[in-house]
Structure formats: structure tokens, C-alpha cells
Amino acid sequence: MPKDTGIGAPMKRREDIRFLTGKGRYTADINLRGQAYAAFARSEVAHGKINAIDTRAASEMPGVLCVMTGEDFAAMGGNPAGWLINSRDGTPMREPKRPVLAHGKVRHVGDAYAVVVAETVEQARDAVAAIEADITELPAIVDMKAALADSGNRVHDEIPDNLCFDWGWIEDNRAAVEEAFAKAPHVTTLELVNNRLVPNAMEPRASLADYNPGTEDYTLYTTSQNPHLHRLLIAAFVMGIPEHKLTVIAPDVGGGFGSKIYHYGEEAAVLAAAKALKRPVKWVADRTESFLSDAHGRDHVTKIQLACEKDGTFLALRTETLANVGAYLSNFATATPTFLHGTLMAGPYKTPLVYVNVKAVFTNTAPVDAYRGAGRPEATFSIERIVDKAADELGIDKLEIRRKNLIGADQYPYTTPVGLVYDTGNYAATLDKMVELADVAGFEKRAAESKARGKLRGIGYSTWIEACGIAPSNLVGVLGSRVGLFDAATVRVNATGNLSVMTGAHSHGQGHETVFAQVVAEKLGIPESSIEIVHGDTSKIPFGMGSYGSRSLAVAGSAMVKAVDKIIAKGKKIAAHMLEAAEDDITFENGKFQVAGTDKAKTFGEIAFSAYVPHNYPLETLEPGLEESAFYDPGNFTYPAGAYACEVEVDPDTGRVEILSFTAADDFGNVMNPLIVQGQVHGGVGQGIGQALLENTTYDENGQLLSGSFMDYAMPRADDVPFYTVDHSCNTPCTHNPLGVKGCGEAGAIGSPPAVVNAVVDALRRGGHTGISHIDMPVSPSRVWQAMQA
């Protein structure tokens, strides 16, 4: 019988009741007395010199309270990049100031250069239209290769060649890798594009700023995945507010996928306006603003080469990647193409030598940053595509070439040539499970049946690994991170025995309120219903680095478990006193503190009551109350891994790809709630299929965003995806966190795109189009059809 409560139970998400009945409370739902509304003036050109901005007419429009331009914020600090990356020659990356609002130049379509605050949102928008901006359009820098080649046309005047950094990983491997390539019996080469994506969270970004002139305190309600990080960036770096004078509250947040990790200028602008006007100021992005100004994802152009023996044994791998960072460095923009990408280029394979080169390039496009998977999808796509191409060139079965090169189950801990130590895993086990669940043995029969109907059927695989549980602070410090990446929790037990857990993780769709409560319920032997999970408010939670990089349970969850352990330890002291026994003789199980070997016991509720009504209590040695905090810094990354199979049918007349089945066999370590894990995999695979088949962000040669609406940007819909087969039975628990968990939030988006593209290429090659070795994403009908005509 599966459990119906506690760890491992497939409990339905408690938060869904409020989300599905319209009772969620999002930033836009919060209204403060006397609030005014902000609207932003945004550049219509990709690159331009601001000659003058005339706000006089706008200022005199009905209801307008104030108009501010970039010049008004010029003295404020810049919004910083969170990671310092050094180039191969040792020089630090070029880091242009990212102002609250653009001044001097506008650098991408949608770059905000002025803000209007008015009594109503309509008045604010009307006044934005009345701002006279004299902007001389400059030639747009859109293509990365052209950006690097033309030192005269610069996104930032002080940065020649538009190069942010030229990073080598690991530079000491370079010579050995080149030597291995020179000697290799076979070299496979592939050039590919990892298409730029718009995150498209269901809830657009929003901020509501409040300033209390009596106490000089600021409060910002905003769409954040990590309110403490927002507080730090806004207070210490941009606005110079003492950290203790700023409260950041991220209430219910409708999806983020990375895009709400970062601090954006609009947040500082509404805070400044709230102080200036002594009134709350609200801004809610419309969908077009989201397309234009949310940090986009991916956008890599890569040349990858794999050296191998004739039998398919991998000898060495090297890549050269151009990574688009857009017009400004977003907070994680420099970490995403480097330490979340280059360090994963060994994949799940034993490739002994790997060298990665990444050049990050400024362009007149929206900033690019971490998006679900963040660097790891880019790494996985490159590796899994070239593995398939090598197999085709060498005439080796796609499963066999993977089996031959996967790290063995007996090889852990395994040190990769790109700086990571995988603590545990069993990649052959997930591969075998996938082969079984996808009925690979029956594929040929299904392919013949498709052929009889005039369709081309193909199957594609992907064996993937990622690094989650971000991250050991001392390690990321060495790698350039400017923050620590630990997390924190407070467990506050009330006198009546129920409790609140204040966690540094932030749930914006992940289901933390359910699964965190399950973990605490299991540990304390009390029902989930007496546990409240509190998150998203810097005035309530002790500290937190938030939720991204599949880190919540592995890092914040570990802090929570540590805090619960402290509660239990204190409870034992109280119980020992009440039961007149030695502390060492007290056991705690199923919610009961018991003297070992006797029936003398106190319930958790009795101990909690005693802590708050300490009439019979060891006050001389123990403080009253029952509340504990813990901070947890992970000892290593966690390494979820898995094996995916995708089966497609291509219509040779139209090039349309239909996904017939998708199988995911994952190793996430211990699973706390299999229903939520399945949901996470479904969502991730859906986004991966979106990237592989549908989504593309298109800028024209003038830097105009052409895919700026859902009419032009194809999001996956229900009929674009199949029913998924999801398995997570092949578990190797993480060895270094208390729950043995690895993280599951990004897996689907990492492992699925190469499985889809591999399947399409397989279908076309089986159909006789043996000249096709690659099609760039999105694998749209027109691209497939054109490839078939070549």
C-alpha cells in the first residue's frame, strides 16, 4: 500500500485549492490605500542615442503625478552581475553599468527610459504616449558573429568588439584535448543553434512599492523567486537603502522559470516614485512588456567536436560557443553559459578530455539569463546531438554507443574533466528502464506500420545529467559567485502543537507548501494539516536564496530538516525532565517522546505546551519556547540524471512532426511526493518540446522583436504533447544531504529537446534522407520540409 501521508505519499497539492478557485493572492491582487500607477516609456528602436526627452506635455496630462527619466536615476548604482567571470587571458569580464532606466543610449527594443506615475493606469499610459523622445537610431547589433567582428559599432561605447568575456574551461585541458583530436581515429563535428526562448510565465512581472514616511521603511511586493536576493540587490547595490529598511514580499507568484530570479529596473523605479510621492505605486507588466523586457533564455551558437575510436569509445570533446547576453548583464547572465554549462559538458559519459570555450557577446536584444535548466539544456543538447551524429557516422546503434560510454555504477564518486565530482548515480539502470518502458524492442514493427500509412517514424534518445542543489558556497566563490548559495529555515512550534516553517525557498508553482509539510509531518509524527509553510517575505523568513536551479528541497529542505532536528533535540531535553529520565534514554518516534523500554511517554503536543507554559520545566538549564533556525550550505551539487526516449512521426508531405510518445526514466534520488515529481517532469518535458518544435524568438536585422505576442511566438499546447510515461524508480539517493534528494524541477526541460530532435533526424534518415544529420530548433514543418528537399 502506498503511503497516504508523509514522505513518499502522492498527496495532492494543498495550494492548488486556492489557485484553482481564484483565491490566489498575486502582486496585482494587492491594493494599498491611495496607490498610484506607473507606466514605462520603452524604446522602439534597438539601438539609439538619446538626444533629449521632453516630458513637459506628459507632466501636464490629467492625473499625472510625476514623470522621471533615466537621468533622474543616473546617480543610482548599477544592477550587478552575480558572477565575475575571467577571460582565458586572466582579465575580468567587461561589466557595463545596468541603470534603473536607460540614459545616454537605449540598447534594445523595450529598454525603458522614462516612467510616468498617475492616478490611474490609463492616465499613466496616455502620458507615456505624450513623452517626446528625440532618439537618433543607430545601426543595430543583432548577430553575434557580426558583433564580434565590428569594433566600431558598439552596444556599450566602452566595450570594443562587444565581447563580455572569452572563457576557457578548463584552460589547462586545452593542449591535451587538441593533442587527442590530432591523433583521433574519428572526429565528428556539428554546428548548432540553441534557440532563444521567452520565458512566458503565466503571471507577468508586477511590483507594488510602499514607503512609510514615518518610519522611513520601504515595502516592495513583487514577482520574485528570491525575495532576499531582491532585497540585497535593490538595497545594497542599486538604491543604497539600508537592508533593514526594505521589506520584500513575493506573495503568490504565477510561474517564473528563472525570469523572476532577477532584479529589474522597474522595481527600483516604483520604490523611488513611492518615496517621492509618499504614496504606494503599482506597476503590472502587460504581455508585450513581458516579451520585450523579461530576461530571455538560451541563445547559443555552438560548434562541437567529438573525437572517438572507430568502436565509438569517446576520447575527447571540445566546443566553441557564442553566448548572447543581450544588451545588459542580467544577474545570472555570466554564470549560465559558464559554470552551469561548461562544467556539464562531460555529461553522463567517461569522456576523459573535455575543453569548453564560451565567448559571451553583447547585442541590441533583451538581456539573456537563466531559463528552466539554465546552461544545462544547452550542454545536454550539444552533447546528445553529437553523440547521435557520431553513431550515425560510425554505424553504431544509438543505445550501444551510449552504453559503451556511460559512467559505470561502480565508479562513484566520479571526477569529471570539467571540475565536478558526481557523488552517485546509475545511468545504465535508467537507460534500461527507459528501453523497457518505451518498448524499444517493438519500435521496428511500429515503424513499419507508420510506413504503410505513408509516414516516417523515428525514435530518439537522450541520456542526460545536470548539476542541481545550487550550491556549495566555497566552491562557487572560487568560480566567481559574488554571493553564498546556502539556505535557511525557522521552525516555530506554537503552544498548541501546530507549527509554522519559515523557509528560504520560494514556491511559484512548485508545490512547496505540500511537500515541505509532508517532510516535517513525517519527521515530527504530526499531521500535515497542523503545519504551515511560510515563504516569500523577508520580514518573516530568516534568510533565503530562493528557488531556482532545482535547489529548493535539496538546500532549503535540508535547512528545514536541520531545524526540525533541533526541535526534536530540545523536545528530548524537555521530555527527559518531565518524564524524570536521562536525556539519552529518550526516543522520539511517531510523534512521541518515550523513555526507551518503558511505556512512559509524552506526545509532541504535550512537549510543545510545556515549552510555552513552563511550569514543570528545566528553566535553569533550558530556555522556554520551541523555535529553532538552521542554515545549510550544501557539500556538493546534486546530480539528477536520466534517460529519455521520444517517438515521432513525420509527415513527408508537410514536414509536420507529431510526437507519439515520450518516456522519461529519471533518477532524482529519494522522492518526497511522486505526484509532484511527475508534475514537474510533465511541465519540464512540455517546455522542452516547446523549444524543440515550436518556440523561437526572432529579431529582425534592425533588432525589432518580431515574435512579440502569442500569435507570433508558438507556445506548446495540449495537442502538441503526448501522454507521458514517467518513472523514477531507479533511485540512487544523494549522498550528502539529509533527505537524499537531488531535485527534479528542470530535468524535463534539459533532457527532452535532444530526444525530440534525435527522433526527427532518425525518422528522416530511416525514410531515406541520409544526408540529414541535423536540423536546428525549432524543428518546424518548414525546416523539416526544406531539409527533405536538399
Next chain:
Amino acid sequence: MKLTDSREIAAAPAIVWQAILDPEVLKECIPGCQSLTGSVAEGYEAVVKQKVGPVSATFTGIVSLSDIVEGQSVKISGEGKGGVAGFAKGGAVVTLAPSGEGTLLTYDVDASVGGKIAQLGSRIIDSFAKKMADDFFSRFQAAVEGPAEEPAAEEGVADSGEKKKGWFKRLTGG
């Protein structure tokens, strides 16, 4: 986007040239043009109302004539701002060459849009620009030649032939 096309106009190059330089002709030929003021030398200020896909807007902007080679070629450039709708700009290099009795008019159009029109209407920009150019030169042809189904237009008897004439010829008294 770029496009090139040409058409035969049943009027001598000198007549066609004169029509191109006439602001009244320009105003009638720019689809959606509500007003056009100015001169060849100083350029024109124009107000044009258009709908591009889901975005409709009134564009105000400048139309200028440049690179004038008398009687042979001219570049007509326009740049309009549509407020929150964004902007559109473009130009057409128009070249005239004698062709039998008439004129071969060739045009090379280069147009671009920005802002909301680009974000929401990019799917239909190419066809929109082609339609704008087609409309412009069809109207131009009609203005110079008169209605195509009235081949006798240029015989021009003041009373009964009035409606058969191209209106440009009416203006010029031809």
C-alpha cells in the same frame, strides 16, 4: 523588407515625371493619406491612417524626395510615427524609362517597421508593404492615365470627356 516591381504607364516620361513631383498626386496615391503639406524642396509633412494586422494607427511624419535626376529617377522616402503603435519607414527609388509611346516605371522599395507593429504584425508586414506599394503605384497609374477601361481618355474633350480623363490631366489641363 525589399521588393522590386515595374509597370507600364501609358503616358510620356515627361508627364509621369511631372506627376511624381506633384504633392496632390502624392497625397492621392499614398494609401490612407489624410493630409500632405509642403514642397519638393523642403519635404512634406504627412498624416496617414493605416491598419497593420491588429494595430491601427495614425502616422504623422515626413515624406521627402531626394536623389533627383531630372526626368529619370527619384527616391521617395517616408518616416512616420504612430504613437504607441510604433513606427514605419521606407523608401522607393523610382526610375522612369521611355517604353514605346509610354513609360516603364520601375520601383525598388525598402521598408521597415518598429515597435508594436513589429511585435504584433510582423507576420503580415511583407504582404502589407507589397500591398501598400501596389496600391500606391496603381493609384499613380490611374492618376496619370485615367481609368484603364477608358482608352480614349487622352483625347480630352472638355465637357463629355471630363470623367474619362485621369484626374492629374484634369489638373494640368491636358
